Amino acid sequence: MGIITSLLGIVCILYYIAGVRYAGYRVSGLWIWLAAGIGWMVWGGCRIGCAVAGVPFFVPGALVAIVRVCLLAGLVLFFYLEHQIGTGMKAKGIENLDYIVVLGCQVKGTKPSKALKDRLDTAKEYMQANPETIAVLSGGQGKMEEISEAECMRRYLEKAGISRERLILEQRSTTTRQNLRYSRRYMDYRHDEIGIITNNFHVYRSVLLARRSGYQRVCGIAAPCKSVLLYHYLVREAFALAREMLHKR
Template sequence: MWILWLIAVLCVIYYVIIVTYSGLSTSFSIIWLFFAAVCILFGLGWDTYIRQKDRIPLWLPVSMVTICCTGLLVFTIVEILVFTGVAARDTSKLDYVIVLGARVKEDGISKSLKKRLDKAIDYLDENPGTILVLSGAQGMDEPVSEALAMKEYLVFNGVKEEQLILETRSYSTVENIAYSRVAIEEDQERKKAKSQESPIIMVPGTYVEVPDKPIKIGVLTSDFHVFRAQQIAKKWGIPDIYSISCDSDPVLFIHFCVRECAAILKDKLVGNM
């Protein structure tokens, strides 16, 4: 079928575009060459079936079509969850916002990370009392940790250092959430200990004890990544997580959606969400 050949060509072209645009040649981008190969094989198989219908059992093409349709259905359902499964909530005046890291290049932060940090700056302008938890370790191909790169960018753009907590141990979204939760708990303990250094003495009976106000925690990441980050947070100790999304790179948007679908299925399978 000519449609399969066209899809294969488009996959190869898109692969070249994203590699040239962002240098993702060693990452998940290879999936587009895989898609192209699958389309070519299906195209050849279809041509063979048309020419030799009498010799090829019907169950074989039916099985192949069923597998493809099932894959497309799963992808569609996951993407619907990604972009409509997170209900809009009031995210103002959060106590902490976890900013998830992204790739840091030799010549600076990636476009995805810049969009997240610009969104964080905008959020702080409207909510100056919020503390940002910058989460991300240093990958083997990164000059510094993602958290440190984020800090440098934010401080350069006017954010106060005392509003930033660095979490530099995480290499995945699960670790981002888990280690950031620990960092928030440690910050809460430091603040509690500091407040107890000079306690206010009051006469018994002149005050009423009230329970501590629960802290409000949010996670800030790219739009395609919010659903998975939120679900992982609920699984790993932050059940009432707020989500803040920023736009993703339009050139890489389709690639990110495909990659995110695979990541969601994997995390669901291994129990991370």
């Protein structure tokens, strides 16, 4: 058992290193893989050390039972949340929506991050196929960003051939909840047909938030996530979804 937990710790640490090499240290919550890896390795090392020294590795039976129950309950909840997230990962929306809301994501200087570029490419394809649809580009300016996320998106889509007249900028929001609330002013959100474009792992929660914000005719449109960090995003999204489900409307 000690060897298995030690190997699990090594895998977690290697994944953390891969994530840092791919996207840098600024990825939210990435440190949890390093912490988990160290924790598993310490636990495994203690088990192995006791076995080598011939010393019993004693943990009170009551504590073991409590930990097992908590782990089982946590795993059941985690897989339920991942199932819900999975239902939105292939969402394609419907044709001829009145509006699409493209949710902002990290901008590196003035250029879109890889995740944001995936969202923008999906928006571009949808708008080319549905020439009457208007896009609300939602995202303010964060730390280390030279321009707002909305402005970055406008530049990218204009360069891709989308007319400026079809692009509306919402430049105040810094969270998904704010994206959806602040974008409402540009649409008749209770009657218009609206699509939410974001990366696939983020679709289910975004549509849930949109409905809680009063959107009546809303659907998700999933952009791909071509990243080594997809597993991290899925785990992080499960915790965010759990928090959202506990949050009062």
